[in-house]
Amino acid sequence: MLTVDNINLYYGAAQALRGVSIAAEPGKVTCVLGRNGVGKTSLLRALVGQYPLASGSITFDGADITHLKPYERARKGIGFVPQGREIFPLLTVEENLKTGFGPLKRSDRSIPDDVFSLFPVLQSMLGRRGGDLSGGQQQQLAIGRAMVMRPKVLLLDEPTEGIQPSIIKDIGRAISYLRNLGNIAIVLVEQYLDFACELGDNFAVMDRGAVKFTCTRANLDPAEISRQMAL
Ligand SMILES: Nc1ncnc2c1ncn2[C@@H]1O[C@H](COP(=O)(O)OP(=O)(O)OP(=O)(O)O)[C@@H](O)[C@H]1O
Numbered sequence: 001m002l003t004v005d006n007i008n009l010y011y012g013a014a015q016a017l018r019g020v021s022i023a024a025e026p027g028k029v030t031c032v033l034g035r036n037g038v039g040k041t042s043l044l045r046a047l048v049g050q051y052p053l054a055s056g057s058i059t060f061d062g063a064d065i066t067h068l069k070p071y072e073r074a075r076k077g078i079g080f081v082p083q084g085r086e087i088f089p090l091l092t093v094e095e096n097l098k099t100g101f102g103p104l105k106r107s108d109r110s111i112p113d114d115v116f117s118l119f120p121v122l123q124s125m126l127g128r129r130g131g132d133l134s135g136g137q138q139q140q141l142a143i144g145r146a147m148v149m150r151p152k153v154l155l156l157d158e159p160t161e162g163i164q165p166s167i168i169k170d171i172g173r174a175i176s177y178l179r180n181l182g183n184i185a186i187v188l189v190e191q192y193l194d195f196a197c198e199l200g201d202n203f204a205v206m207d208r209g210a211v212k213f214t215c216t217r218a219n220l221d222p223a224e225i226s227r228q229m230a231l
Pocket of ligand 1 (some may be wrong): 011014016034035036037038039040041042043083
């Protein structure tokens with residue numbers, strides 16, 4: 001269980017996160033929604049430790065990880081699929097996947113089979129350079145790379161952005177599969193509301209750095225979320 005409690009984050013004088021609290025449980029997808037620039041990426045970057053918090057705390061499996069470095073959080077099982085994929089263009093697909101070995105013990109360093117069953121295209125392109133893949137294939141590679149590190153928390157930043165519909169379906173199937181494994185807490189940042197509504201168990205809508213609306217799957221009303229996102 002990942003718990004974010006009342007966090008505040010600044011870029012210089014500009015406040016990007018204002019008292020944000022959310023939780024992510026294993027076997028559940030927590031969706032964070034909101035327009036451009038409301039602080040969704042800042043929240044994920046705070047979770048992986050790329051920016052220090054001004055105040056508030058982040059706990060994971062009962063331990064306070066607020067002040068851990070990014071590589072220490074990765075070792076604890078926090079995996080990240082960043083916006084824009086950030087794959088290595090000059091490394092092959094296989095080499096990109098193996099960069100996910102970083103936080104693992106030597107004995108655990110193998111590419112799990114489910115990466116290739118979910119994304120067969122990666123198997124057929126193992127020797128191709130990452131930069132030669134289409135945007136959708138790169139997105140699949142970025143998710144595959146995060147799976148290689150056997151995450152306990154998987155943070156995905158707008159995985160559907162700029163991706164063609166058939167690959168969005170594959171990505172949706174992969175997220176459902178990972179959720180159904182039951183041991184991974186997924187945080188999905190999205191602007192594509194239908195995709196989020198299909199997959200989400202819990203929803204938080206952000207505006208100007210704060211969470212301003214939450215609901216669960218049981219009381220999900222997509223029209224209300226859409227209204228909240230537009231306000
Ligand atoms: N490194 C940075 N330095 C200064 N300001 C930043 C930095 N990164 C983001 N911001 C600002 O912080 C605010 C929140 O940005 P953030 O990227 O977290 O929003 P977002 O909801 O993820 O938007 P998008 O959907 O466009 O990625 C924005 O006003 C943005 O301009």
